[in-house]
Amino acid sequence: MAHLFPITSGPNDPQPPPLSAEQWNYALRQFQFLYPTPGTIPPPTPTMTPLPPPNIASPVLDPALCAPQPESTESRLDSIERELDLLKTQKRPTQPLDDDAPSKKRRKKKSTNSAVYILKSAAGLSxxxxxxxxxxxxxxxxxxxxxxxxxxxxxxxxxxxxxxxxxxxxxxxxxxxxxxxxxxxxxxxxxxxxxxxxxxxxxxxxxxxxxxxxxxxxxxxxxxxxxxxxxxxxxxxxxxxxxDEDVGKKQAKAAQRDRQELRRKELKANRIKAVPEYKRKYKRDPMCIMETDWMSDEILAPDTDDEDTKAEHRRRLIKAARLGPAQQEGAVWEVVRPGFQSTEMMQVKNDLDKILQDQRDAKKSKSKNRARARIPRVSLSKTHDRIPYGTALYPFMVSPDWYAENIAGNEEFEKDIRMNVADPPGFGDA
Structure with missing residues (x-):
């Protein structure tokens, strides 16, 4: 029988820690339980009341867990034939393959091959x-x-x-x-x-x-x-x-807008050629008005389906251009100026056009080759009503009458139009 503490102890053996009164009582009760006094009857062992059996029905056995029943040879052959028929049906295409209906396999194979382009785009080519x-x-x-x-x-x-x-x-x-x-x-x-x-x-x-x-x-x-x-x-x-008539009309209007945009860009590029001479002559820089949207429109005919209106418009252009009988068969463009521009801005453009025309005449006199005839351009004093959004305007560019009639009092337009505070050197009040 093991002892809690050694029977003998020396002076160098570790001493047990002191116990409190509660710990001594607990140890005594444990000692009495482990070592009962001779002649005492141990307490009876507590009996456990058995639980009633659970009211659960007998489990249903999974047929898959049951022992396999022997299968006859005929049934096995029948199942094999059914599997073969199913495989043949799955491999057979659901629709005939022809050139108009390529198979999914061919389309998938074609999509995996990435195209190789060398000259497709002109950007970056030599x-x-x-x-x-x-x-x-x-x-x-x-x-x-x-x-x-x-x-x-x-x-x-x-x-x-x-x-x-x-x-x-x-x-x-x-x-x-x-x-x-x-x-x-x-x-x-x-x-x-x-x-x-x-x-x-x-x-x-x-x-x-x-x-x-x-x-x-x-x-x-x-x-x-x-x-x-x-x-x-x-x-x-x-x-x-x-x-399609509707598509044709839309395409015609889109083509007309593209032509107008191209002519404004060409007009801007030509006027830029006259800028150095203008700066030398007038001591100011006209590049502040060189915006494509601020150039005049050059139209061949009004936007209408009425042939009589178009014919009358052409007669007015020929008369204004003072063309002779031999020149009346060619094209004549009407110059439609921006409605917002002031008299000063219009004069700057006219001065640039005059310098450009003088340069062309001087070049023509020196050249031995026949110069390409330019399309006559005339003005019938018409203006377009496009609002100059985008680039900020200078005060000298804007007609006071146009601003009072179209912009003043309209909060939306006043907010959208950007205006510089002061004019550039040499223009307006500067």
Whole structure:
């Protein structure tokens, strides 16, 4: 029997810690329980009342856990035949494969091959690359016109040296489908045929069919496909304008806006050429008025469908330009000035135009070549009502009458129009 403490102890043995009264009582009760006094009867062992059996129904056995029953040979053969029929049905295509309905597998394979472009975009190309790009685009366009039943006359007239046989439709069995997109199977065939033809002729500088000016410039077949798709989209846009009246009107207005924007940019560029002489003559810098949106409009005819109105407008232009009988067949542009500009701003523009005209006359007298005739421009004292948003105006540019009539009292316009506090040196009150 083990003892709680050693029977003997030496002076160097560790001493037990002192116990409190409560600890001594607890130890005594434990000692009495472990070592009962002889002759005493131990207390009876407590009995546990058994719990009633749970009211649970007998569990349902999973048939899958039961021992497998022996299967007959005939049933096994029947199940194997059913599995074979199911596999054959899954492998069989649900619809016939043809050229117009390519399979998903082929489309997926084609999408994983990333295209390689070298000359698709003109940005960052060298002069030689730009030259080859222009040649290839012309070849692709010439070949693509063979598949265009519309025979784009406007395109053919702009390409000097285009193949005249484009109107013979040598590929009559295959033509563009403009009602579809570039992803249409028929159109894809044409793109591939054009790209394959030009690629086979021009990709090898040693070939007898090679005709590009810079053999060291590389290009890809994907470049040719991109050029062909660009031509298709251009022709499709024209086709939509010819077949849909509403689309045609929208396209005509958009084309007119683009022409007006191009003429304003050209007018600004020409006036900038006269700035050095203007600064030397008038001792002030007119670059403060050189904004494209502040240039005058130059229109050929009013925006109307009335032919009588257009004819009357042209008669007025010819009369104002004082054109003779031999000059009346050409174009005449009407100058429509911005409504907001002041008299001072208009005078600055007139001075620039006069300097520019003097420079042209001096250049014409020195040149032996015949100069290109300029389109006559006349003013019928009309102005447009576009609000000059964007670049901040200087006070000398704005007509007080126009501001009082169109801007003053309108909080929205007053907030949108930006105005500088003072005029630049040499203008207005400066």
């Amino acid at each position: 002069e030689d690359q730009l030259s080859v790009r222009k040649e290839l685009m012309k070849m692709v366009k010439t070949e693509g016109r063979r598949f265009n039943n519309r025979l784009c006359d406007s395109d053919s007239s702009s390409d000097d040296g285009d193949d005249e046989s484009g109107s013979s439709l040598s590929h009559a069995s295959l033509s563009y489908k403009f009602s579809a997109t570039v992803l249409d199977t028929n159109n894809i065939k044409i793109f591939d045929r054009i790209a394959n033809l030009i690629w086979s002729e021009q990709h090898d500088p040693k070939s007898t069919t090679y005709s590009l000016n810079h053999p060291t410039v590389s290009f890809s077949r994907d470049d040719l496909l991109a050029f062909a798709k660009t031509n298709f989209r251009t022709w499709k846009n024209k086709w939509r304008g010819e077949t």
